[in-house]
Amino acid sequence: MAQYDESSQKLTIKLVYYGPALSGKTTNLMRLHDILTPDMKGELMIMETADDRTLFFDLLPLGFRAPSGLLIKFKVYTVPGQVIHDSTRKAVLSRADGVVFVADSQRTQSVNNGESFENLAANAARVGLDFQQLPLVVQFNKRDLPAILTEQEILERWEKAPWPVLFSSALTGEGIIETFKTLLTAVYLTCDRLYRLQSDHGLDCDSFIAQTLGGSLSSARG
Amino acid sequence: MSDFQSEADFERDLNLDELLKGIDKSRLVSALNVLLDTMVDIMDDTGASLIGDNDSKTVDKVPLHGELEPVGFLQTRTAVPPERLRAAADMMQLILRCNARYLLSSDIHLQTQRDDFEELQRRNVALQASEARYKNLSESLEIRVKEQVKTIEKAHLKLYRNEKQASVGRLAAGVAHEVNNPLGFIRSNVATAVSYLESFYEFNTLIDNGASSEELRKVWEGRELPLLLDDFKDLMNESLEGLDRIAKIVIALKGFSRIDQTETERADIDTIVRQICQVAESQWQQKAKLVLDLSSETPIQCQSAQLGQVVYGLLGNAVDAIEKTGIIRIRTSVRNGVVVLEVQDNGRGISETVLPHVFEPFFTTKEVGQGTGLGLTVCHDIVKEHGGTIDIVSQIGKGTRVTVNLPVQNAIQHSKES
Numbered sequence: 001m002a003q004y005d006e007s008s009q010k011l012t013i014k015l016v017y018y019g020p021a022l023s024g025k026t027t028n029l030m031r032l033h034d035i036l037t038p039d040m041k042g043e044l045m046i047m048e049t050a051d052d053r054t055l056f057f058d059l060l061p062l063g064f065r066a067p068s069g070l071l072i073k074f075k076v077y078t079v080p081g082q083v084i085h086d087s088t089r090k091a092v093l094s095r096a097d098g099v100v101f102v103a104d105s106q107r108t109q110s111v112n113n114g115e116s117f118e119n120l121a122a123n124a125a126r127v128g129l130d131f132q133q134l135p136l137v138v139q140f141n142k143r144d145l146p147a148i149l150t151e152q153e154i155l156e157r158w159e160k161a162p163w164p165v166l167f168s169s170a171l172t173g174e175g176i177i178e179t180f181k182t183l184l185t186a187v188y189l190t191c192d193r194l195y196r197l198q199s200d201h202g203l204d205c206d207s208f209i210a211q212t213l214g215g216s217l218s219s220a221r222g
Numbered sequence: 223m224s225d226f227q228s229e230a231d232f233e234r235d236l237n238l239d240e241l242l243k244g245i246d247k248s249r250l251v252s253a254l255n256v257l258l259d260t261m262v263d264i265m266d267d268t269g270a271s272l273i274g275d276n277d278s279k280t281v282d283k284v285p286l287h288g289e290l291e292p293v294g295f296l297q298t299r300t301a302v303p304p305e306r307l308r309a310a311a312d313m314m315q316l317i318l319r320c321n322a323r324y325l326l327s328s329d330i331h332l333q334t335q336r337d338d339f340e341e342l343q344r345r346n347v348a349l350q351a352s353e354a355r356y357k358n359l360s361e362s363l364e365i366r367v368k369e370q371v372k373t374i375e376k377a378h379l380k381l382y383r384n385e386k387q388a389s390v391g392r393l394a395a396g397v398a399h400e401v402n403n404p405l406g407f408i409r410s411n412v413a414t415a416v417s418y419l420e421s422f423y424e425f426n427t428l429i430d431n432g433a434s435s436e437e438l439r440k441v442w443e444g445r446e447l448p449l450l451l452d453d454f455k456d457l458m459n460e461s462l463e464g465l466d467r468i469a470k471i472v473i474a475l476k477g478f479s480r481i482d483q484t485e486t487e488r489a490d491i492d493t494i495v496r497q498i499c500q501v502a503e504s505q506w507q508q509k510a511k512l513v514l515d516l517s518s519e520t521p522i523q524c525q526s527a528q529l530g531q532v533v534y535g536l537l538g539n540a541v542d543a544i545e546k547t548g549i550i551r552i553r554t555s556v557r558n559g560v561v562v563l564e565v566q567d568n569g570r571g572i573s574e575t576v577l578p579h580v581f582e583p584f585f586t587t588k589e590v591g592q593g594t595g596l597g598l599t600v601c602h603d604i605v606k607e608h609g610g611t612i613d614i615v616s617q618i619g620k621g622t623r624v625t626v627n628l629p630v631q632n633a634i635q636h637s638k639e640s
Binding site: 040042062073091 | 232233287288289290291319322323326327330331333334337338
C-alpha cells in the first residue's frame with residue numbers, strides 16, 4: 001500500500017516489475033529511465049552480479065508535485081527472476097501498489113512464464129496482497145525475436161484473465177511506455193480512492209500520467 | 223523488534239547521515255577543502271551540521287540529492303566557481319550512491335535472512351509438533367489395531383456360534399413339519415374313534431334297561447357295531463404307529479440338538495445318517511430322490527450331535543445345489559480303519575474359481591441373507607476335531623461329491639470352543 005507521509009507531504013507509490021529470469025525486467029527499467037522526463041528523476045540503481053543477472057533488485061525513483069504541493073514519489077523496482085531468489089522477490093513484492101508481469105514471448109519460455117506467474121500469485125498471498133484487487137498488467141516482451149508466440153495465440157491463452165495484456169520489445173523501447181501507462185491508470189484509481197488525489201490534491205488521472213511520463217513525452221505519445 | 227525492523231527496511235528513505243555511514247568524514251572534508259580551496263561544511267536537509275561547523279558563515283551552497291529529493295547541502299565559507307562546486311557535489315553524490323547501494327543490499331539481505339530464519343523456525347516448530355503427533359499415533363496405533371482385531375475375532379466367533387445355532391433352528395423347523403404329519407392323522411383317527419363310542423354307549427343303555435337278547439342282537443347288527451369295532455381297532459393301531467414315528471423323531475432331535483455337548487460317545491455314522499434323513503425329510507422330498515447306501519456299521523468314538531450337523535449341512539447343500547429335481551446319494555463304508563461318508567448330488571456344481579474358497583469363513587455364493595458363508599466352515603472344523611478330513615470334487619453342470627474321512631481309532635480332542 002502506498003505510503004502517505006503527511007508531515008513531509010509525500011505519497012510514495014511502489015511499482016514492481018515481476019517475471020521469469022531473463023524476460024527483460026531490468027531492460028524495461030533502463031528504457032523507462034531513458035525515456036521518462038518527470039520533474040524529478042533519480043538515477044537508476046542496478047544491483048547485478050558479474051553475469052548481468054539481477055542480484056537483489058533494481059530501483060528507479062521518479063517524482064513530481066501535485067497542484068496541492070503533495071510530492072508523488074514512485075519507486076519502481078524489479079525483482080530477481082532466478083528461482084533461488086524467492087525470499088528477495090517476496091520482500092520486494094511486499095506492499096506493492098502495482099505490478100507489471102514481464103513474460104518472455106519465446107515459445108520455449110511458456111513453462112517458465114507460467115511458473116513465474118504462479119509464483120507471483122503465491123507470493124502476493126504470502127505478503128498479504130489481494131491478488132484480485134492488485135493493479136496488474138501483463139507484458140509479453142521480446143516481440144523482436146524469432147520463434148515467438150503470435151499475438152493471437154497469447155491473447156487466446158489470456159482471454160479469460162482479467163488483466164490487460166500488452167506487447168513490447170524492451171530492447172528497442174517499443175511498448176514500454178504503453179505498459180507503464182496502463183499500469184499507472186490502474187494505480188491512479190486505487191490511490192485516488194484512498195488519498196483523494198482528485199478532490200484534495202487537484203490531480204486527475206490524465207495529469208497524473210502526463211506528469212509521471214514527463215511533459216514532452218505525454219504530448220508526443222499521449 | 224520494531225526498531226530492528228525499521229532499521230532493516232530496505233525501502234526506507236536514507237538520510238544524509240545514513241548515506242555517510244562508514245565513510246571517513248575527516249578525510250572526505252579535507253579532500254573537499256583542498257579541491258575547492260576553501261573550508262566546506264555539510265548540512266542535512268533539517269539544517270543539522272554533519273561535517274564542519276553549523277555556525278560558520280556560508281557563502282555558496284549546492285544541494286546533495288538522495289534518491290530523488292535533496293537530503294542535504296554542501297556549503298563553502300568563501301566564494302567558489304559554480305562549476306567547481308557542482309563538480310564537487312557530483313563527486314560526493316557518486317560516493318553517496320555507492321554507499322546507498324551497499325546499504326540497500328545489506329538491508330534487504332538482512333531482511334530476507336531474518337524472514338527466512340523466522341520461516342525456518344516456524345517450520346521447525348511445525349515439524350516438531352507433527353513429529354510428536356506421529357509418535358503418539360504410532361504408539362496408539364498398535365494398541366488400536368490389537369483392539370480392532372479382538373473386536374473382529376469376537377464378532378466372527380459370535381457369527382460362527384450363531385451359524386451352529388441357526389442350523390439347529392432350521393432342523394427344528396423341518397422337524398415340526400415331520401411331527402405335524404402323523405399328529406394330523408392321529409388326531410383324525412382318535413376323533414373318529416370317539417364318535418364310534420356313542421353307538422356303544424347307546425347299546426350299553428339298552429343292556430342297563432334290561433333289553434332282551436333278541437332286541438340287543440337286532441340293534442348290534444342293525445347299527446353295524448361289529449364293523450365299527452374292527453375299524454376302531456385299525457384306527458388305534460394306525461395311531462400307535464404314528465406315535466412311534468413321532469417318538470423316533472423326538473429321539474433323533476434330542477440327539478442333534480445337543481450341539482454344546484463336549485463329552486464323546488460311541489455312535490455309528492449309519493444311524494446318524496438315518497436319523498438326519500428322517501428329521502430332514504421335508505427338506506429334500508419335494509426336489510430330490512434320496513438314495514442311501516449305508517454299510518459302515520462301525521461305531522466310532524465321537525460327538526454324535528456334531529457329526530449329525532455335518533450330515534445335515536452336507537445334505538442341505540446337496541438339496542440347494544439341485545435346481546429342479548435330482549438324486550442325492552449318501553454312502554458310508556469302512557476302508558483301512560477309516561469311516562468314509564460320501565454325499566453326492568447331480569446339481570449345478572461348483573466352478574474352479576470358487577472351489578478353493580468354499581471352506582473359508584464368510585465365503586458364500588448365495589444371495590445376501592441366504593447364507594452366512596459358515597456352513598462348510600463349521601463342517602470342516604467338526605471333521606477336523608474328529609481327526610478326519612473333508613474333500614470336495616465338483617464339476618460344473620454334473621454335480622458335487624463331498625467325502626468325509628473319519629478315523630475309527632481317534633482320541634477326540636476336547637479343545638474346541640464350547
